[in-house]
Amino acid sequence: MDSTFILIRKMLDSQSELFVGCLYSVLGSVITLIPAALLEDKTPYIKELTQAIIRHCHLANVHVRTKASHFFYLVIKANFAEKKSVSRVRTCGTQSVSQLVANSQTKKVTRKKYI
Numbered sequence: 001m002d003s004t005f006i007l008i009r010k011m012l013d014s015q016s017e018l019f020v021g022c023l024y025s026v027l028g029s030v031i032t033l034i035p036a037a038l039l040e041d042k043t044p045y046i047k048e049l050t051q052a053i054i055r056h057c058h059l060a061n062v063h064v065r066t067k068a069s070h071f072f073y074l075v076i077k078a079n080f081a082e083k084k085s086v087s088r089v090r091t092c093g094t095q096s097v098s099q100l101v102a103n104s105q106t107k108k109v110t111r112k113k114y115i
Contacts (some may be wrong), residue, residue, distance in 0.1 A: 002006035017061050028074055035078040049075070050092040054100055 015023070027049075030037055038045050051094070056068035072093075079089045 008019065017064050020064050021067050024064075024071045028071055031071070031078050035082050038068050038075070039079055039082050046075070046079075046088065047092050047095070050089065051099065052094045054093065054096040058100060 009032045027038075031039075038049065050072075053068050056064050057072065059065055059068075076086050077091050080086050
């Protein structure tokens with residue numbers, strides 16, 4: 001298992017806000033120095049990473065939200081520089097937002113049933 005995948009897995013787990021901020025700094029360095037590590041066509045990293053970023057962009061903590069937004073910009077920028085298109089990241093972002101909305105709707109329905 002390579003180290004990039006481990007970092008993404010840690011980001012998907014519930015972590016402290018300080019740790020998530022540090023992870024975004026490390027992943028920002030990775031995407032700047034070695035964009036192919038995350039943006040290769042055959043890797044599932046970008047989908048999982050986009051889901052984590054979108055979830056963190058929705059948090060109340062300003063520090064994590066800012067780091068997530070900045071990193072999402074870096075991912076889009078690196079993808080455009082690498083592939084000359086942002087369609088893959090845009091599609092993953094759209095799917096992530098849809099999943100976040102669906103999960104929040106499911107939670108609301110579940111809460112209403114039990115209240």
